[in-house]
Amino acid sequence: MTDLSGIPTTIIPPEESKGRSLFQLAVIRFRRNYAAMAGCVVLLLITLFSFFGPYVISHKYDEVFPSYVNVPPSLEPLPRADTLGDVMKGVADRARVELREFAVDGNTFTATIHADKAIDPRSTRYFDRANEFDNTQVTATEEDGKTLKLTGDVKREYFLFGTDQNGRDLMARVMLGGQISLTIGCLASLVSLFIGVIYGAISGYLGGRVDNVMMRLIEILYSLPFVFLVVVLVVFFGRSFILIFLVIGAVEWLDMARIVRGQTLALKRREFIGAAQALGLTDWQIIRRHIIPNTIGPVVIFVTVVVPKVILLESFLSFLGLGVQEPLTSWGALISAGADKMQSSPWYLIFPAIFFVVTLFSLNFIGDGLRDALDPKDR
Missing domain, CATH: 3.30.980.10 (Threonyl-trna Synthetase; Chain A, domain 2)
Known part of the structure; x- marks a missing residue:
């Protein structure tokens, strides 16, 4: 087709000229970040190894082999x-x-x-x-x-990661540790995310005396010893797997609330918030539709830092006898036990530490990729 001057023109179909949403643009930027994509792949592989690996190997995490105590890692079948x-x-x-x-x-x-x-x-x-x-x-x-x-x-047995002091397959133990550590890390982070975002958004948007009272409450909770809080909850509710991530999530939301409050204080003075108020939206509608969605970027990035922190807190509780107990285990518990045997049996520490460190780096790369994708102006 040509115009009046004889120059040929091309008609762009409507579906090709359709613009992209902000979410689509963020996904495109995230995919171009090779480090973040590599972190996603590695984290996916670790998750598959932890949750589906026990269905592949023949050993159970609590199965004891008295003949193979403290056996170092080997690709050869035992016995020789x-x-x-x-x-x-x-x-x-x-x-x-x-x-x-x-x-x-x-x-x-x-x-x-x-x-x-x-x-x-x-x-x-x-x-x-x-x-x-x-x-x-x-x-x-x-x-x-x-x-x-x-x-x-x-009977030929393979112990690719070696065995521990009780004759249990360390690979099966690392798989179980990954299940518990990743589950506690994700669930506790979700608990802190849910409480902290809502609390911080309400405190920052309402301001005044409400903000002052809510922030003083956070400072009071900061002053409470974490271990004392855990002991009290364990005494009242008993030791359980669910209690671990509830306790950790109940502590970690304090940092999340302060981050969201700071973001909210900056957002409440923006023009689109004033326009929403002029349209007659209630405070809760503004918080739910405008404040919380605009704080998702920093919140998601902070979550990638909270997950490894939660895993470390869980290992600290297990070391004190308040977390995961035998025969269950976690990466943190395995690392704590491996530190005592580092001289005589270094594989106790090496394998769980490798998985924990790789997971930590993967989450950091994913967090950096999300930061660049959600707010490219900060790059």
Whole structure:
């Protein structure tokens, strides 16, 4: 198509000329931040590892392997072939029989045991109780039952992260710790977000005596010892998983309220707030429709800092005996336990610390990306 001057023109379809919303522009800016996107991917992988990993591995977080206590990380299956003979001899001694022959062919073993009197076939239970052997059966009986020929399976176990002082798979423990730490971090942050945003917005918008009273209340709560508050709540309500994130969320909302109040004090003098007041909107309508949505940017960024802080607080409570208790665990509890064994068994500390530090960096990168996307003028 050409205009009157003969210059060809292009007609843009309505759907192509449609403008983008502020949310769409923020999403585009966030996607262009490679560090933030990498943080999202890493955080997603850690979440999948923690919540879906237990369905992949065969070990449970509370399963004890007495034969594999303080085993360092390894890609090789256990037990090793050169140690099976000593293990079988030890089992035979516990069964009060003599081990005459022992051989291993792949994942199958054969053994010959002897005693001065007839051996009870039920003694094979001693072999199945060991972590190394399973499905032990009597294949032949000689010398009126004084000699038995046995066969069974050699159980191969993988401990990629090693085991702890109780013989539990550290990988399964790290997965469980990730479930509890991430859950407490997210739930406690949501509790602090819900209370702090509403409280701070109301305090900052109403101002005057209401603001003064509400801020003095926050200062009083700041003065209360955190541990004392936790002890009182535990005494009244008992120790539970839900109580942990409720207590932490009930403390963390104080910082959130002060941040939202500062943002609200700056927003209440803007022109669009005056226009809303002129239109006859109530105070709650203005807070809900205009104040809170315009504070979401700083709030979301602050949440990415609160989550790792909450995880550290949970580990502090677990260290005092007020948080997660055995056989449950968390990254913080694992790090606290690993610090005591750092010299003799460094893998106790290394693996949970790696997951915690990587999660911390991922959340920081995501927070920086959200800051740049929601308020690009601050870059």
